[in-house]
Amino acid sequence: MGYYEQSVPPVRDSRLKMGDSYAGNARDLVNCGREGCLLQKGRGFWQTNACQMALSLMMATTVENSVIVMHAPGGCGALLHSLSVQSAKGKGQRGKPPNALPWLSTNLTEADVIGGGERKLRETIEYADREFRPDIIFAVVTCAPSIIGDDVEEVVRQARSRVQADVISLHCPGFRSRVVASAYDSFYHGILRGLKLSLKPWVDFRPPVPGDPQAELEDKKYRFQKSRTVHVWNATSIGLADEREVERLLTALGLKVRFFAEYSSRDELRMVSEAALNVSMCNVHDDYMLKYLEEKFQIPYVIAGMPIGFRHTRKWLMQIAEHFGLEKEAASLADYEEDLARKAIEPFVEQVKGKSVLICGGVVRVGSEATTLSELGFKVLGIRAYHYDEGADPIFEDVANTLSEIPVAVSNQLFEMTHQIKTLKPDLVISHNGTQGYIAKLGVPAVQLFNADSSFFAYSGIYQIVRRIVFEFKNTSYRERLSRHIRLPYRQSYFEGDAFKYIKD
Numbered sequence: 001m002g003y004y005e006q007s008v009p010p011v012r013d014s015r016l017k018m019g020d021s022y023a024g025n026a027r028d029l030v031n032c033g034r035e036g037c038l039l040q041k042g043r044g045f046w047q048t049n050a051c052q053m054a055l056s057l058m059m060a061t062t063v064e065n066s067v068i069v070m071h072a073p074g075g076c077g078a079l080l081h082s083l084s085v086q087s088a089k090g091k092g093q094r095g096k097p098p099n100a101l102p103w104l105s106t107n108l109t110e111a112d113v114i115g116g117g118e119r120k121l122r123e124t125i126e127y128a129d130r131e132f133r134p135d136i137i138f139a140v141v142t143c144a145p146s147i148i149g150d151d152v153e154e155v156v157r158q159a160r161s162r163v164q165a166d167v168i169s170l171h172c173p174g175f176r177s178r179v180v181a182s183a184y185d186s187f188y189h190g191i192l193r194g195l196k197l198s199l200k201p202w203v204d205f206r207p208p209v210p211g212d213p214q215a216e217l218e219d220k221k222y223r224f225q226k227s228r229t230v231h232v233w234n235a236t237s238i239g240l241a242d243e244r245e246v247e248r249l250l251t252a253l254g255l256k257v258r259f260f261a262e263y264s265s266r267d268e269l270r271m272v273s274e275a276a277l278n279v280s281m282c283n284v285h286d287d288y289m290l291k292y293l294e295e296k297f298q299i300p301y302v303i304a305g306m307p308i309g310f311r312h313t314r315k316w317l318m319q320i321a322e323h324f325g326l327e328k329e330a331a332s333l334a335d336y337e338e339d340l341a342r343k344a345i346e347p348f349v350e351q352v353k354g355k356s357v358l359i360c361g362g363v364v365r366v367g368s369e370a371t372t373l374s375e376l377g378f379k380v381l382g383i384r385a386y387h388y389d390e391g392a393d394p395i396f397e398d399v400a401n402t403l404s405e406i407p408v409a410v411s412n413q414l415f416e417m418t419h420q421i422k423t424l425k426p427d428l429v430i431s432h433n434g435t436q437g438y439i440a441k442l443g444v445p446a447v448q449l450f451n452a453d454s455s456f457f458a459y460s461g462i463y464q465i466v467r468r469i470v471f472e473f474k475n476t477s478y479r480e481r482l483s484r485h486i487r488l489p490y491r492q493s494y495f496e497g498d499a500f501k502y503i504k505d
């Protein structure tokens with residue numbers, strides 16, 4: 001049985017060659033990943049780790065007119081308080097009703113853990129349907145029901161005949177996977193199994209009437225439009241500004257662009273089969289879904305890194321253009337845009353050239369950003385990726401070829417990041433959201449690796465990235481003063497050893 005037929009999605013730990021603990025360089029990392037030795041690595045000490053449920057929820061909460069049912073103890077849903085605000089903002093930005101997100105919890109207790117929580121889940125799904133009349137109910141399966149063996153799939157199967165909403169199970173218990181990226185597969189698995197992903201006649205289109213003289217013309221028009229339609233797969237970290245920039249470039253090539261799956265409604269999700277090409281914006285985000293769409297609807301896909309910086313953007317554009325025979329147009333578009341953007345960033349690049357930088361966060365972004373900044377004249381001191389899996393091989397092959405001597409780590413551990421900042425002493429840290437406070441306490445200038453409210457992709461993105469860095473260097477007094485008054489929870493002797501001494505095979 002293939003992955004797509006299984007009721008519970010695979011985790012990346014079993015689907016891909018991956019790892020979350022490594023220190024070395026890019027070449028060894030790629031080789032270690034391919035040989036499988038990355039899988040064997042762990043730590044003698046862990047400070048913290050993340051739960052894949054958070055990322056599944058980030059995606060699910062963006063789906064229009066949906067309700068989240070947490071099948072969980074009360075605490076697992078805490079994140080939804082902030083996600084609700086974030087998703088309403090994202091919907092509003094995209095011209096959709098910025099409604100508050102309804103979410104419910106089965107609030108499993110000790111008694112439920114002993115006796116089972118299936119009845120509570122069934123009642124909560126039925127209540128959600130009656131009360132909110134949503135298009136979709138996401139039943140989010142967390143650690144507790146997975147450990148006690150609640151038959152969530154059977155509850156969902158029975159609920160489908162009793163409620164008007166489509167009920168989708170999202171299996172994302174934190175204990176099943178060491179890498180949060182498993183959450184993307186979990187969300188897509190729920191969507192591809194729980195929703196009808198093709199057009200409905202008389203709802204989405206008017207079927208041709210026999211003998212209608214217009215039918216042949218309409219059919220040709222439909223086929224032509226489809227042959228020029230590209231579906232681009234977004235992510236929570238990719239904001240509207242980046243979507244607009246990508247759309248601007250692809251539209252300039254004469255292509256029609258739709259974005260999936262975040263911020264889509266159930267009706268829009270039926271359109272996923274209506275494209276000539278699926279395009280990913282991140283190697284480790286969408287491969288599970290894009291491979292499914294190729295298998296089910298024969299839609300080819302392009303996974304060509306992230307369009308960050310001149311070289312990566314050109315490669316990304318060219319690979320899409322190649323599918324449509326538009327290579328010449330794409331090359332001259334890239335030449336034109338690059339020329340404009342290079343002139344625009346020149347005065348800013350002059351101000352920061354030669355600055356040393358440590359780059360931390362998601363594996364594709366850190367690799368792309370490191371090579372981009374190096375090409376602009378920054379001195380890259382190190383790269384830290386939160387996890388590594390084989391989807392990132394092309395990016396890190398590139399890092400191995402261009403930054404072969406640079407230390408590369410796979411780590412989401414804050415104590416290791418702190419050690420690196422203290423010992424490498426970078427002029428600047430570029431880091432994942434949520435870590436800025438820790439870096440500020442060390443007194444080091446820092447900017448975010450991504451931010452859904454700003455621009456990072458392609459030509460407007462590189463302009464914004466460089467300007468953001470220049471701005472950060474203009475006023476560092478807050479960080480300097482903060483660091484003078486903060487006592488770190490580390491002994492000085494900790495910084496004298498190897499930052500990665502706890503990593504073991």
Ligand code: SF4
Binds near residue numbers: 053072173175
């Ligand atoms: S790890 Fe398990 S118990 Fe903890 S938040 Fe995630 S799903 Fe809930």
